[in-house]
Amino acid sequence: MAGLKTIIALSFVLAIGFLLVILSSALFGNYFPLLVVATYCLAPLPNAVCSRWSNPDDFESTGPGLDLGRFLTGFFVVMGIALPAALAHSGIIQVSAMVMSILGGLLIYGTIISFTMFFQEESDF
Amino acid sequence: MSHPFRIPVKLPSSATCRSAGVYTSGALFSLGFWFFVDAAVYSKVANPGDVHIKFPEWIPLICSVLGMLIINSIEKSRLMADSFSYSGGDVAWKAKLVLFMGFAMLAGGLAGSVCFLILGYIVPEYPWPTLYFGVANVIANSLIMLSCVSLWLSQNIEEDYTYNLSL
Numbered sequence: 259m260a261g262l263k264t265i266i267a268l269s270f271v272l273a274i275g276f277l278l279v280i281l282s283s284a285l286f287g288n289y290f291p292l293l294v295v296a297t298y299c300l301a302p303l304p305n306a307v308c309s310r311w312s313n314p315d316d317f318e319s320t321g322p323g324l325d326l327g328r329f330l331t332g333f334f335v336v337m338g339i340a341l342p343a344a345l346a347h348s349g350i351i352q353v354s355a356m357v358m359s360i361l362g363g364l365l366i367y368g369t370i371i372s373f374t375m376f377f378q379e380e381s382d383f
Numbered sequence: 384m385s386h387p388f389r390i391p392v393k394l395p396s397s398a399t400c401r402s403a404g405v406y407t408s409g410a411l412f413s414l415g416f417w418f419f420v421d422a423a424v425y426s427k428v429a430n431p432g433d434v435h436i437k438f439p440e441w442i443p444l445i446c447s448v449l450g451m452l453i454i455n456s457i458e459k460s461r462l463m464a465d466s467f468s469y470s471g472g473d474v475a476w477k478a479k480l481v482l483f484m485g486f487a488m489l490a491g492g493l494a495g496s497v498c499f500l501i502l503g504y505i506v507p508e509y510p511w512p513t514l515y516f517g518v519a520n521v522i523a524n525s526l527i528m529l530s531c532v533s534l535w536l537s538q539n540i541e542e543d544y545t546y547n548l549s550l
């Protein structure tokens with residue numbers, strides 16, 4: 259059992275992550291940092307889609323379909339950091355907005371990954 | 384299995400190394416791509432001078448990405464085939480030819496970006512913010528090359544703890 263306290267703590271961290279991202283765009287009136295949330299919500303999807311697609315029944319740990327999902331996930335995770343850095347470098351968003359949105363995005367992504375790990379452990383028997 | 388070192392160091396399994404290699408490859412590819420996009424956006428939006436990144440500077444990047452796709456679509460067992468293996472003797476030289484084309488496009492992309500840096504930015508002696516556009520192009524192409532290397536190596540890790548890294 260994952261523990262009620264763990265689930266509450268993870269939800270709290272997710273809420274802080276969303277708060278940071280919303281603040282990073284609302285404080286400066288510029289809504290580009292919300293793209294970071296979209297990127298980090300997209301990031302676990304290729305792994306999930308490709309693992310369902312390539313092995314619906316048996317468990318298989320390697321293969322080109324799974325590799326594509328992992329490649330895309332790595333791409334999106336770094337994009338979530340690189341996109342705000344590129345926007346801040348060109349002056350489209352402020353540097354503090356960039357820092358807040360990167361931290362918030364990483365917290366959101368970390369929470370999603372922790373939730374998937376906890377649910378997988380529960381279903382192993 | 385006896386340990387390769389005097390102190391029994393536990394090496395990670397080949398499946399973990401392989402996934403780590405694929406994730407690293409995606410991360411390097413993304414880093415390279417976004418360096419170039421950052422330079423392109425900066426040249427359009429916040430440019431202090433009047434030199435912009437135009438379409439021909441995207442061509443080395445496109446070339447490198449195509450080369451990477453070609454190289455990683457080849458199954459390594461087809462390269463080492465001889466007339467008695469399951470792929471037959473014909474497939475080996477065709478696979479080697481395609482691999483050569485892929486490597487040529489990857490190296491051509493990197494060389495093209497270095498050309499753009501030298502001819503377009505170093506020779507006219509532009510100052511730093513403008514010089515960054517050429518440097519970012521070279522960085523992007525070399526990171527894509529590293530990403531391709533990482534993906535090729537990790538896809539060819541065999542089972543049973545053997546790391547057959549011969550090309």
